[in-house]
Amino acid sequence: MTQAVLEVNQLTKRFQRFCLDHVNFSLEEGCITGFIGTNGSGKTTTIKSILGLVVKDSGRIRLFGEDLNKNERKLKDRIGFVMDEGYFYENLTLKAMKNVLAAAYSQWDEAVFLSYIKRFKLDLKQKIASLSKGMRMKYAVALALSHHADLLIMDEPTSGLDPLVRSELMDILLEFMQEEGKSVFFSTHITSDLEKIADMLILIDHGQIIFEEEKDELLETHVRVKGDNAWINEETRGLFLSVRQSPYGFEAVTNQRDNVRAVMPEAVIERACIEDIMLAYIGGDHDAD
Amino acid sequence: MKIIIQNRSNQPLYQQIKDQIKQAIMTNALEEGERLPTIRALANDLHVSVLTTKKAYAELEAEGFITTRVGKGSYVAPENLELLIESKRKMVEEKLLAACRMARQLGIEKSALHEMLDLLFEEEDER
The missing domain is CATH 1.10.287 (Helix Hairpins)
Structure with missing residues (x-):
């Protein structure tokens, strides 16, 4: 687990109204990394740049320790990907679409594919256009996992899906991870999915990486604090990443639990969830929008 | 082996896991040579990150309680x-x-x- 499976270095992409600004991060082998941020924060652009679906302005991407530009075909053979929408031909049957994609991979494994189709109760004769959102995601996952990929990249795989299908997907990811040397990178704005399965978290906002942290450490070092409005003053405010006040008291998120405890011995200190932490880091900015 | 994680505890998760495995070894609930779950399996069962279980195992190994063989897994070290x-x-x-x-x-x-x-x-x- 020492080698980085994916290294993104100074990735920059300018659009008229949005800019991916010198993005740096790396994924550790054997880990599930969650890529979080609000809609429009740059998650999809980052993923598309990695996959070459968007042409980057500058920056370097290394996969499995090698430069992507130099060995694109060989390296992409080891990636499976699931995009949020539209890279299937709607009028094809599942089988015909599979035949198109399977041809692109040197290690396509029909038996694995068929076992997923059976497990997900999909019908190969059906047209893509007639698939429900959940079925479509399952089909995409079946395709992504049938060529012995080492890295699975997914863009918002769970958005718009019901909790049952989401939890099924999480189980599949955990199964995939049982084999040594596998890694998963997926973006989402549904942070509760990550609560269960992520090892690392990367937060992006306005095209910039805000943090890249171990999930458990993040949850250990950040807490939610509640208490009396009278305790909030210029000095104590600095202890918090964000403070929300109501007429009855305040609610805040901090990464300085001990200092807060010292100045506010009676404060209620609770475990924070990923969503609390994410909003604490990006919240202020968005209010100003 | 019994491991109970307290989310409300002030102790880091990896520390809690490490201490409880250590205790299991010392009370012979885990015997010499016994195979420990893989870091991924343990992480899944305890709902913690694989990085956390990895850290716990690394410290247990550094302290001589377990040994890890690449590709084979981790075992309770011979009693010292x-x-x-x-x-x-x-x-x-x-x-x-x-x-x-x-x-x-x-x-x-x-x-x-x-x-x-x-x-x-x-x-x-x-x-």
Whole structure:
């Protein structure tokens, strides 16, 4: 687990109204990394740049320790990907679409594919256009996992899906991870999915990486604090990443639990969830929008 | 083996896992040579990150409680008597230290503490 499976270095992409600004991060082998941020924060652009679906302005991407530009075909053979929408031909049957994609991979494994189709109760004769959102995601996952990929990249795989299908997907990811040397990178704005399965978290906002942290450490070092409005003053405010006040008291998120405890011995200190932490880091900015 | 994670505890998760595995080894709930779950399997079962279980195993290995063979997994290390005695002593020492501090805070003298200890030992023996 020492080698980085994916290294993104100074990735920059300018659009008229949005800019991916010198993005740096790396994924550790054997880990599930969650890529979080609000809609429009740059998650999809980052993923598309990695996959070459968007042409980057500058920056370097290394996969499995090698430069992507130099060995694109060989390296992409080891990636499976699931995009949020539209890279299937709607009028094809599942089988015909599979035949198109399977041809692109040197290690396509029909038996694995068929076992997923059976497990997900999909019908190969059906047209893509007639698939429900959940079925479509399952089909995409079946395709992504049938060529012995080492890295699975997914863009918002769970958005718009019901909790049952989401939890099924999480189980599949955990199964995939049982084999040594596998890694998963997926973006989402549904942070509760990550609560269960992520090892690392990367937060992006306005095209910039805000943090890249171990999930458990993040949850250990950040807490939610509640208490009396009278305790909030210029000095104590600095202890918090964000403070929300109501007429009855305040609610805040901090990464300085001990200092807060010292100045506010009676404060209620609770475990924070990923969503609390994410909003604490990006919240202020968005209010100003 | 029993491992219970407390989310409300101030102790880091990896520490909790490490301590409980250590205890299982010291009480022979985990026996010498026994295979430990893989870091991924343990992480899934405990709902923690694989990085956390990895950290716990790494420290257990550094302290000599388990050995890891690449590609084969982790096992409870052959019993090292000295290490075992030392760890057991350390556990008791920690509890005694807490008792000493509390006694000092409450103004209980050292001699009274000695008496208490003797008495407690006798009571336990009689049982």
